[in-house]
Amino acid sequence: MYRQQIAERKSFNYPPFVRLIKIVVKHTNAQTVVSAAKYLTDLLRKSIPDQILGPEYPMISMINNYHLNEIYIKIDKNSGLVEKKARIGMLIDQVNHHLAYKGVKFSVDVDPQ
Numbered sequence: 001m002y003r004q005q006i007a008e009r010k011s012f013n014y015p016p017f018v019r020l021i022k023i024v025v026k027h028t029n030a031q032t033v034v035s036a037a038k039y040l041t042d043l044l045r046k047s048i049p050d051q052i053l054g055p056e057y058p059m060i061s062m063i064n065n066y067h068l069n070e071i072y073i074k075i076d077k078n079s080g081l082v083e084k085k086a087r088i089g090m091l092i093d094q095v096n097h098h099l100a101y102k103g104v105k106f107s108v109d110v111d112p113q
Contacts, residue, residue, distance in 0.1 A: 013051065013074050015111060019081055021073040021088065022112040025055065026066040026105040036101040037069035043091045048084060050075045066105070085110070 010017045025040065027033040037055035044052050054071040061068050075084055085108070092106045 017077070019075040019077055020111055021075065021085070022109045023071040023073070023088070023092075024058075024107045024109075025069045025071070026107070027101075027103060028065055028067070030067040032101065032104065033067040033069050036095055036104040037071060039098070039101070040091060040095050040106075041071055043094065044071070044073065044088070047087060047091065048073065050079070050084070081110070 009015070014020070023040070025033055025037040027036065034055070041052060041055050051074040052071065053074070055069040056071075058068050058070050073084075073088070075081060088108060092108075095101050095106075096104065
């Protein structure tokens, strides 16, 4: 059973074979969070050649009056993680400077559990 699970993780490019970055987008307005997550995803797809998944609603899509969307990025273990994290940070700053997305919060987690 364990070998089959590991083989599936390898075939679908999931850890431990790749690095996974999870970005959570939060805002009190549902439409704003969807729009900001889509905007960030479009920027990511243009500037990072890795596999981008999402944006999607998580299993629990609202916490403490904040609506949530998640974006996942699968990065090859041999590529520059530090440079890509810096690029992601710059793209998040670009979204934050957009007037329509003031107040949108982002959290970035590398290799989430």
